Amino acid sequence: MIGALIRRRAGRWALNGAAAIALLYILTPLIFVTWLAFFRQEIPSFPPEGYSLRWFAAILEQPKFVNGFSLSFRVGALATVIGLALGIPAALCISRFQFKLHAPLSSLLLMPLLVPGVVLGTAMYVFHVTLENGLDVDVLGTFYALVAGHVVIVIPWIVRLVTASLAGVDRTTEEAAQNLGADAWITFRRITLPAIRPGIVAGALFGFVTSFGNLEMSLFLVGPGRTTLPIVILQYLEWKIDPTIAAVSVVQILLIAIVMLITDRYVKLARVV
Incomplete structure (x- = not known):
């Protein structure tokens, strides 16, 4: 019996150790990016010469970062709203x-969750060119064409998570409401919608994050003067490498983390994710 207890304890330690290693492996890039954002020197080198917050202030001095963040936020928000209406x-x-x-x-x-982003972006680009030639209107590179492309990658998250929530809804409560005289719309609004709200919020959150951080497909859909934040970061890295990029990444990580924590406070994302 003592041997079985020792083996069980050893197995638990091995499992916890494997989980800790996997978690550390996932978090290592985030840790290094966050660390780099506070380096004082312009050219990254180890060990750092000191620490500073100057690179976070430098973000506001670069209009392309501000404009890219604004465009990514507007595209992500509008794509999420449309994705909810369809998903x-x-x-x-x-x-x-x-x-x-x-x-x-x-x-x-x-x-769209399975198709590589480059393939999806190429397909959307060809579709927009065909649509533009067929309708003789400006489509390629417009804001709404970019939003339409992002709707495609938002919908799968919403459908997947809302479907998971619907699987846990007791149909008898809906049937009871209808037997008491409620029509289909009232039943959905008062019975079904509150039950699937966690899935809706989780789907909207993950859809927005996917849209906000999308790079591969957006490369094919952006036009002159319309550059999303991931593309701005990529273009910046082509010419210069300094902790400003790390600072931008840290800001994105913090914003997403705050949104997820606030959302989880009200809908408990662990129930559907």
Whole structure:
């Protein structure tokens, strides 16, 4: 019995050790980027000569970073709103109805998560060129074309997480509401919607983060004067390497972390993620 207890304890230590190593491996890039953002010297070198906050102030001195952040935020927010308007009904359709094309439609809605970003960006670029030639209107490189492209990568997150929430909804409560005289809209608004709110919020959050940080597809869709923050960072690195980029990355990490913590405070993301 003592031997079994020792083996069980050793297995628990081994499991915890493996989890700690995996977590450290994931966090190591974030730790080094955060550390680099506070270096005093302009050219990164180890060990650092000292520490300073000057690179965070330097972000505001670069209009392209501010404009890139603004564009990424506006595109991400609008794409998320449109994605919610399309993704929630799609998730309801997949979860509540059985029809001939149910399986292909489910796979199609999740396909952007599997297709490489470069392939997806190329396809969107060709589609926009074809649409522009066919309609004889400006499409390629416009703000709304960029938003339309980002909607494609937002919808799968919303559909996936809302569908997961719908799987945990007790249908008998909806049926009871309808038996008491509630129509379909009232039942959805008062019964279904509160139950799937965590999935909706989680889907919107992950969709926005995916859109905000997207690089591969955005490279094919941006136009003159419309450059998202990830592309600005890439262009900056082509000509100069200093802790400013690390400072920009730290700001992004902090903003995303704050949003996730605030969201989790109200909807408990662990329930659906």
